[in-house]
Amino acid sequence: MKKVDIKIIAHRGSANKTPENTKASFVQAKEDGANGVEFDVHLTKDEEAVVIHDPKIDRVSNGKGFIKDYTLKELKKIDFGSYYGKKFKGEKILTLSEALQITKDFSLINIEIKKGYNINQGIEKKVIEAVKKYDLEEKTIISSYNHESLVITKNINSNLKIAPLFFAKPYQVVQYLKNLNTQYIHPYYLMVNQELVDELHKNDIKLNVYTVDNLKDIKLMAHYGVDGIITNQTKKALNLLK
Numbered sequence: 001m002k003k004v005d006i007k008i009i010a011h012r013g014s015a016n017k018t019p020e021n022t023k024a025s026f027v028q029a030k031e032d033g034a035n036g037v038e039f040d041v042h043l044t045k046d047e048e049a050v051v052i053h054d055p056k057i058d059r060v061s062n063g064k065g066f067i068k069d070y071t072l073k074e075l076k077k078i079d080f081g082s083y084y085g086k087k088f089k090g091e092k093i094l095t096l097s098e099a100l101q102i103t104k105d106f107s108l109i110n111i112e113i114k115k116g117y118n119i120n121q122g123i124e125k126k127v128i129e130a131v132k133k134y135d136l137e138e139k140t141i142i143s144s145y146n147h148e149s150l151v152i153t154k155n156i157n158s159n160l161k162i163a164p165l166f167f168a169k170p171y172q173v174v175q176y177l178k179n180l181n182t183q184y185i186h187p188y189y190l191m192v193n194q195e196l197v198d199e200l201h202k203n204d205i206k207l208n209v210y211t212v213d214n215l216k217d218i219k220l221m222a223h224y225g226v227d228g229i230i231t232n233q234t235k236k237a238l239n240l241l242k
C-alpha cells in the first residue's frame, strides 16, 4: 500500500451499529477510532439546520413526512432511534450545532449539504454559521452533489474547504475543480483508478472516496493512495490499514 496516513471517515457516524446521523452513531464512531466523521444536513420549516440524510423522516424515525414541513420543536418530539433497535429508543434528531458539539474533536468533519431539488434554500449560511460558532473551519470539509451550493458556500467564506461529490468523472476534472476554486474532491469509489489519483495529486488535489465498505475495495483504494475513505466499516477499515 502506498499511503499510510489515510483518514478513515465514518459515514453518517458508525451507522452499521447505531441509528445513522445520531448522537449514538457519532459516539460509536469515536469509540471505533474513526479519524473523521461524515453527516448530512437539511433545513426544517423554521430554517434550522438538522442532521439527517433523506428529505423525509420516514425511513429513520417513527414519524412521516418531509423535514421541510416540520419545525425543529416538532421534530424533537419524534423518535429517531427505535426503528433501529429498542435500546436506541428516544434518540433525537440533532441540530447541526449539536452534532458539531459532539464531533468537534475528530480530526476531520465532513458536512454534506443536501440540496438536490427545490429545498433547503439558504442552507449554506446556516452551515457556515454553525462551523464558525465552534471554530471548526480548519478541519471541516463541506461537500455536496449540488456544486452551485458549494460555490455559494465558498463565496460567503473563502476559508472553508469544499468538496464536490461525483458519481462519474467529469470532463476535464482538474479544470472543473479549479473553476470551483477547490483542492478537494469526493468521488464515488467506482470511478477512481490509479490514473485519476495520480492526476489529482499532481495538481495538489486531495480525494476522499465514498462509500467503501468491502475490505477488498478499501485495500484497493489504499493501494491507489487516496487521502481518505468514507466508510460504514470504520473498525474493519482501520484494522486493515494498521
Ligand code: G3P
Binding pocket: 011, 038, 040, 053, 112, 143, 165, 186, 210, 211, 230
Ligand atoms: O459523502 C459521501 C456519501 O455520503 C454521499 O452519499 O447518499 O450516503 O449521502 P449519501
Ligand code: CA
Binding pocket: 038, 039, 040, 112
Ligand atoms: Ca452523505
